[in-house]
Amino acid sequence: MILAEDQKIEIKCLEVKQPIGTYYIGVIGHEDLVKISYADIRRLEVGDEKREVEIYSGIQRELSKNRVKEISKYVNLIDATFPSSVILHINEKDVEYNNETKIMYLPFRDNVAKVLDGQHRIAGLENYEGTKDGFDVNVTIFIEMELEDQAIVFATINKTQTKVNKSLVADLFAFAKFRSPQKTCHNIVRALNQKEGSPFKDKIKILGTADDKEKETITQATFSEKLMQFLSKDPMDDRNTYKKGKIPEKYTGIELERRPLRNLFIEENDADIAKIIWEYFDAVQEKWPNAWWEVKREMILNKSTGFLAFMRFFKDAYVKKGEIGSIVSKDYYKSLFDKTTLKEKDFNRDNFLPGSGGQSKLYNQLVEETEI
Template sequence: MEENRQLIEFTCVEAQQPIGSMYVGVMDHDDLEYISFADVRRLELGVDNREVEDYIGIQRELNSKRENEIGKYVNLVDATFPNSIIIAISSEYAEYDSDSNKMTIQYKDDVAKVLDGQHRIAGLRHFKKAGSKFQVIVTIYIDMELEDQAIVFSTINKEQKNVSNSLVADLFAFARSRSPQKTAHNIARALNSKDGSPFYHKIKILGTARRKDLETITQDTFVKNLIKYISKDPQSDRDFYKRNEKSGKRLPLINGSELEKLPLRNLFIEDESDLKIAQLIFNYFHAVQRKWPNAWNELQPSIILNRSTGFIALMRFFKPAYLSFELTGGIVTKDQFYSIFEGISLQDDDFNKERYVPGSTGQGQLYRDLLELSSLQQD
């Protein structure tokens, strides 16, 4: 570290994309390592009391094995990192001069957040070739909103198996504009935290320090199976609201066969209607819990009703159950939903892995059984 140094200056090329401007340049690895930090998601007790930036860290946990592997690689004679490392930084610490194409960054510790490349940066700490350079390509976003940081992160990492889909869903909660993802996420969190909810502490919400042995449904599973009744193209809906955030323009309401396919969409479109969607899901699963209290509440390895197999089948059954009341934007009560389950002859002990094999086979079988025993029409 250079004690008297105040600035890092280097040439950058500005690129304009729909998300905004980004700047591509080349930095010495030790400069980048000094100014950057990886905002790793905290999972410790008390996480809910932290600032948003602490709470919503968007990098994966640093893998020491991966760091050491890269540390060995960077000292090979033909080592190279051809892809850019992506960072986000505040204009408080960075300035771009379009006339000279120069980027100036204050030489301060931890002012640039790493969106992609933390393992490469960590590996470069092991670079040992005295007197030689290891420069890296960097892509820089200035004053990037947290929501957009999340989108960049999820776009880069969505195909990587070690990145949780629940993390991507969780990031949407901090979006300013409306979206199906944000609605579904917020409902998951609300139902998981509400005392008396059939989902109380059952959903594996990232960033919480609950008793993990009580959680049987992932946030990603909950969100996906709710969104399918809200939107056929969540990304397009999100884009619409983001483009029309200032005007307040709304998506058009739907009807007929389209509404049968997306029975919760008009509720999503209407103002302040997320509460109605949450109440519907609450009432529906309250009826499930009332009908099969042991299978829903108890944690037994052999019981599938309160796990993904049962939840996904029940969410599929939600549509014909909800549509059977022929309401337009109304709330089906707990008792009304219970009237459907009341006549189903399945008992708590029937929801076992032998009868309903975990996975799509068991989900499909349970859904068909619920349809047949309730005499509802198939979706």
């Protein structure tokens, strides 16, 4: 329910005492949180007209538009959640707290609560379109905190946060009960890494294993993310559709050419997807066996530079064959590779620098020489 600006927001809160002082933990509706919060953005201001003077104020980082867009989409998924607390600072004059009822009263107006952590989540919640029950958010509220302490809290939170390993994220989809592009790609990558005769046998860095690390040259996350591009233009939306008990749409025309494994995924022909990738890279490893299987620092074919370039070329070659949805034999790809001047010794860091530049150079050479 939207309140008038002369009304108060009621928040159920518990008082917490720690070395830094007393603060409160509570629950607030997303609409109220969006209304009363603001971020003290660390910004660049222009001083002298003859030269720009960098004057920094505040303790927050600027909003990332891409991050806000990502969260705006996420909050509308069927299983969206923000389990960690949004951290706010509020001036004492704006707070009333009843210690008996454990209720805090705040004015329903702009610029009441400074955001110390969680500004992207709040910005994303502005686009929440979910149920009438709304989206409750757990908040940590500091009252009348010195600016220095605010900065310390912010810095401590962001300094100690550890970025989640992408391969761990990919691995966790194995536990998902519902179908999704993420789970399908995870299963395919694991199968290709385990099956005898696979061109990827023991070559993928899978979390939780420690067999032959010297042979592992491609991360699970790199493989899964690239393969997923051939299945879906919006993996999270597809996952959300399956969780609702529905089936995502198939692709046709240009969209199917961009993501040629899409309809196999929708038809749950995951084994065929795995076989298609198997046949293609079987041709790669037969054409350049030493460059593919030997692990040397200077060689790039069996690392992300070579792998991603060849995955990019796979789409072109597969679509060119004109049999989207079918398992194409490795002989077709070998006939294309025979047109190239690439020798095993050419797949080195001097010719193809690690990163996007080297990937593009290798991909472009494959396209030009095969006339695909």
